[in-house]
Amino acid sequence: MKIRYILILLIYPIFIIAQKDKHVIKHSIYLEALGTGGYGSINYDCTFLKFKKHKIYLSGRIGTGTNNFTDFENKFNPDLIFTSGLYAFYGKNHHVELGINFIMSLIVQYNPSVRSYRKLNSHLGFSIGYRYQKHPKGLITGIRYTPILEFNTHFRHWAAAYIGYCF
Amino acid sequence: MNPDCKILGHGGMGIAHTLPINTFESILKCLNMGAEGVEIDIQLSKDSVWIIFHDSDMSPATNLSGSIFNNNWQQIKGAYYMNPLYAQYPVIHADELFHSIVNKENYIFSLDLKNYQMNPDSNYTDLLARKYTEWVIKQDIVFNSYLTSSDLNLLMKVKSLNPDIETFIYSSDFQKSKQEALVQNFEGISIHINSLNQDLVKEAHQSGLKIAAFGINSGQSNIDAIEYGVDYIETDQLQHILQITNN
Incomplete structure (x- = not known):
């Protein structure tokens, strides 16, 4: 629970300090290996606020992934993992990101x-x-350290890499 | 390929699969995929319940710690595997597993009895042998299972209690194990695929011994096991071997 509050405290100042200077809606679709979606996930990411002066933008993410596609009867019956999150990015082409996910x-x-x-x-x-995102529209790619508070009790180190397209 | 060769999943779907070995999900999936049997690890709890579990300690594979033989089933039943992410597959009671397998008479069960007591006395080995013998009779799997152990005394005691139970000596030295198996009337040798070749399998067969091969964790080792002509292939690459043998 402590970590949850720390993260909220870290993200909250971004809203306070940054001066919103432009409404920007950008969409991204990306595939993530590992990460909060399990062993792999497909994700949609929407940048809804950009603070150009401070090179900060905020985006929301939803995604779905799985651990197994077939069940113990060997029938198609995938595990379902839904992930949603809020991310803050800082930078122009090379971005540092900070985020929180609910899974x-x-x-x-x-x-x-x-x-x-x-x-x-x-x-x-x-x-x-x-x-890394060089152009407003085009390829996005990145790596993440994504620790997870599993079942809201067990801390697990985890990581991810992703590649996608922004439009 | 040995026409009598049986394909078994190691712990179910094998160690590389997302489902942890020795769980309901892994074992049932293996049998439902078309394996002819399954290799499972069994240990006796403090209150004499057979538990399906591989390691000497429940940590780090599960959320609990401590050995199986030092805990009662009531304590162990809260244990679940820590992998994969977001799942809580429980450590299971062997009776519940066999109750869950439909048509279990159609499958072969390789039962690897793990005894992690550091200095097991003769009484404890007697207890294990007696409990095991009673249990395979109760489960009605005497004729479609074989016991594997590195404990020569345990195998001898099981054999003396019930000669119908097939016993395989775990081997790190083929010639030594072959001699022990022949002297004690064991049915076979359980051996790592890397310690085998076609000539050794032939030698075992000429002596009337069967070979169960384990450590088969790649497509190539599946092929090797088939070419060597072993009797039981305990594979970690089940899907691959089922494809190449058209099972």
Whole structure:
């Protein structure tokens, strides 16, 4: 819980200090290996605020990933992992990023009495990383350290790399 | 390929799979994919419950710590594997697993009995042998399972309690294990694929011994195991071997 408050305290000053000088809506689609979406995820990212003077912009992210596509009966029945997050980026072409993610997982498990069921859990993720984006529209790529507070109790070191397109 | 060769998943789907070995999900998936059996690790808890678990300590693989033999099932049943991300696959009771396998008489079970007692006395080995013998009878898997252990005394005691139970001696030295297996009337040798070749398999077969090969963690080692003509392939690459053998 402490980490959650620390992250909020770190992100909150960005809203206070920065002077909003332009509304910008930019969209990105990217594929992430590892990261908060499990072993891999597809993500949509929307930049909704840009503070040009301070080279800061804010974006929201939603994504979905999985650990397994087939279940214990070897039938298509993927684990579902949904991730959403809020990110702050600083920089022009080379960006430093800081973010917080809320994750919901629905993992297919076996139980002798009910056989197949989905176990629902929520998790909290953090992100500190680097993004390279030379042009406003075009390729984006980056790496992230994404520690996760799994089940909101266990801390796990985790990381990600991603590549996508901004339009 | 040995026409009698059986393909077994190591701990279920193998160590490289996202599902942890020795879990319901991994073992059932392996059998549902078309494997002819499965290799599983069993340990006896303090209150004499057979638990399916590989390591000497529940940490770091699970959220709990301590050895299986020092804990009761009530304590162990809260354990779940820490991998993969976001999942909580539980450590399982062997009876519950066998209750969950439909048509278990159609499969082969390689049971690797782990005894992590540092200095097991004769009484403890007697207890393990007796409990194991009773349990395979209760599960009705005497004729479609084989016991693997590195503990020669344990295998001898099981064999003396029930000669119908197939016993395989774990081997780090083929010739030594072959002699022990022949003297004690064990059915076979459990050996790492890297310690095998076609000639050794042939030599074992000529002596009336079967070979169970483990450590098969690549496509090439699947092919090697097939070419050597082993009797049981305990593979970590199940999907690959099922594809190449058209199972």
